[in-house]
Amino acid sequence: MTTTTTTTTQTTTTIPYQGHDVEAEGFWAYDATKASPATPRPCVLVGHAWAGQLKSEHDHARRMAEWGYVGFAWDVYGKGVRGDAGGDNTPLIAPLLADRALLRSRLLAAIEAAKANPLVDASRVAVIGFCFGGLCALDVARAVVPEVKGVVSFHGLFMPPELGPQPPITSKVLVLHGFDDPLAPPEAMVALQHELTEAQADWQLHAYGNTAHAFTAEAANKPEQGLAYQPDSARRAWATTQAFLQDCLS
Template sequence: MTVQQFDYRDGDTVLQAGVVFPAGDGPAPAVLIAHQWAGRGEAEHRTAERLAALGYVGIAIDMFGKDVKGDPAGDNSHLIGPFLSDRAALLQRMRAGVAFAASLDRVDATKIAAIGYCFGGLCALDLARGGADGVVGVVSLHGMLDGNDLGGHGPIAAKVLVEHGWQDPMAAPDKVLAFAEEMGARHADWQLHAHGRAMHAFTNPHAAAPEKGMAYDADADRRSWASVVGFLGELF
């Protein structure tokens, strides 16, 4: 399958998405893929291809700006920091991705989901917290769980799935509990699957820093993807 590149905008910022269309000609559900802190790359494109093989339009969106990339092996705090301190800007950037998806002729704009990895997991959750037309479900994979007040205290409309590594230092048990309380208070239809031996970045085959709480876990990777596939099947 071919990854096609499309430019889109969030205000004055030019962004670029990698899109993979499924077989056929009719409108299909779309699944946005929000990237980890190094930016959109081959991992997100592979996920888009896997989603297209399931019959969805896979869209690897861009949070940082066209041609803005971090260091996969380095510290990319300077790229995600502005969004962590301005969650309204993060939500706006995610909504720009949703609007782009809805603009595509091959997308059924009433059937949009978002999945995200690490920083992207937070992005997906914030999309559910804030809401967006057509978004019916989100998935966070080893994502940050920290809440915000942008959505107020009203019900969360999108269904929520969290695939969490229990040994992830970026989402310690107290944050998991706070997230559960938040979801309950907002009457969300939510699930959290904890992978007991998994650390942060458990879906990334290149993650190999257990001393920092980051490591690939093949079992958690396989099981979490099966869960994602089932969740999307339920949504669509």
């Protein structure tokens, strides 16, 4: 089922796609005055957090459309499989963290779905991801997809997939990290830096002080668990991302 909404010049639509082994549901956003089959635009895929593709991911896709890209919020859980943004979504995320090869296959399926859209310039693709989606963005870089020019990990998880020797990473990598994030402590940050350096990646990591996990999520308010919205860090991270995407996709 396809649902399409148009507001001023921005169009949003939900379209099913084959997510490797699951039927998935992608959320698209684009400016109809800029993106067309005659004038395809670069695509920025949005990787969801552990609760699955929710309104926050739709809002991020809309932001990408405002920036002139085609925004595509992927779905690595499958159609109708959604969690609770404020709850414990371990049952959803755990199987994919335990099988990173399966996760990679679902991520690559999402990229193929994006490239197949006639509104998309298939040679210019980027990925942004949040929390679990930040891990997914890094996994896309590790998968070495030539069309993916850059990936951005917002308060992501850093552990490598351990899927064999890592070939050189060709996507530019931007990591936006809260230094006080308990899910990615300083030693994990240093390990990621070494990993990206050994993979010959063009990488940068911005660590924001006095900043915890989920710092871009306005609803994050569990400081006792290390989750807290930090508006200054969020603002800086988005500004850095906008410049990074311009560099990657121009």
